[in-house]
Amino acid sequence: MKKIKNDIFLKACKKQKTERTPIWIMRQAGRYLPQYRKIRAKADFLKMCKTPELAAEVTIQPVDILGVDAAIIFSDILVIPEAMGMKLIINEGKGPQFPNPIRHKDDVNHLKEIDAGSDLKYVMDAISLTKKELNGKVPLIGFSGSPWTLITYMVEGGGTKNFSEIKKFIYNQPKTAHQLLDKIARAVTNYLSAKIEAGADAIQIFDTWGGILSPTDYQEFSLQYITQIISELKRNSEPVIIFAKGVHNNLKQLADTKADVISIDWTISLEKARKEIGNKVALQGNLDPTVLYANKNKIKQEAIKVLESFGKGDGHIFNLGHGISPDIPPENAKYLVTTVKKESKRFHID
DSSP, rough: OOOSSSSSHHHHHOOOOSSSSSBBOOTOSSSHHHHHHHHTTTTTTTHHHHOOHHHHHHHHHHHHHHHHHHHHOOOOOTTTHHHTOOOOOTTEEEEEEEEEEEHHHHHHHHOOOOOHHHHHHHHHHHHHHHHHHTTTOOOEEEEEOOOOHHHHHHHHOOOSOOOOHHHHHHHOOOOHHHHHHHHHHHHHHHHHHHHHHTTEEEEEEEEEEEEOOHHHIIIIIIIIHHHHHHHHHHOSOOEEEETTTTOOHHHHHHHHHTOOOEEEOTSSSSSHHHHHHSSSSEEEEEEEEGGSSSSSHHHHHHHHHHHHHOOSSSSSEESSSSOOOOOOHHHHHHHHHHHHHHHGGGGGGO
16 A cells, blocks of 8 residues: 555644644544535535545545645445435535434344445545555545434434433334444444545444434443444444544543544543543543634634643644535635644644
């Protein structure tokens, strides 16, 4: 396999020595970039996901435009439920929708077990092509939603503000919920293992809706399945990152999953997270994404605050505390990357 020229991100994931803090941005391949919008004007979102050439092109755009230290494959977490047999519609402005959501045991039984290599071949082709076109410039991250986050969309039928359907489902049909979560966990394991085989250098599991659960419910309905995936994943030395939004009460347990990196949202300081977790894993994060609406002075101040919050030493990957918003000026994102590269050097001097 071709040697990666800039492997600072992978080193940081493993808490190895780096000369500065690496940076990439969640949702970095997206609507805030005019180059992305130009391609998006000719193809709908799912077509872009399912066309390897387009997926590869938009994956690489932020590497060239912003100078980030890692690429993340352009795709969507909901390709897994679609491959399992659910009809997926993505409407501009309305977000993803499943017209026939899961509500009963029969719905769960109708879902198929996937073979990611064939059922999601377009994703694997996109990874292979992206790797080829990156030509060793930076590592490529593959990702998936966590079983809990996926089941939330599958039961609610799309995005939601009150999460009433999924809560009804887990409290009134816990056995069926666990049956479905286990089925999704097996699909995610298969999918992420196939991504590694196709060439992904690291994996991120997005548990976006983990924070809607109480700490005990989180352990029952999310954490055990993330742990299961990591333990069964077919990988060599490829690091695994968990991004669990709003899950501050379970940081220690997240660090016990054998993940290499825990990604932190912006509502808890890296200093506090580091004290809580100890030195067991690397940390990723955690600038509030809305800081990128500010002027350059403010962006610089807040970026330095994040670096100071982690403090000196290795094992920090700079990122936002959630995905970049579509109306962020690209020059602000680029300025953040440049600032972190320059300002972080002093945190890595012996």
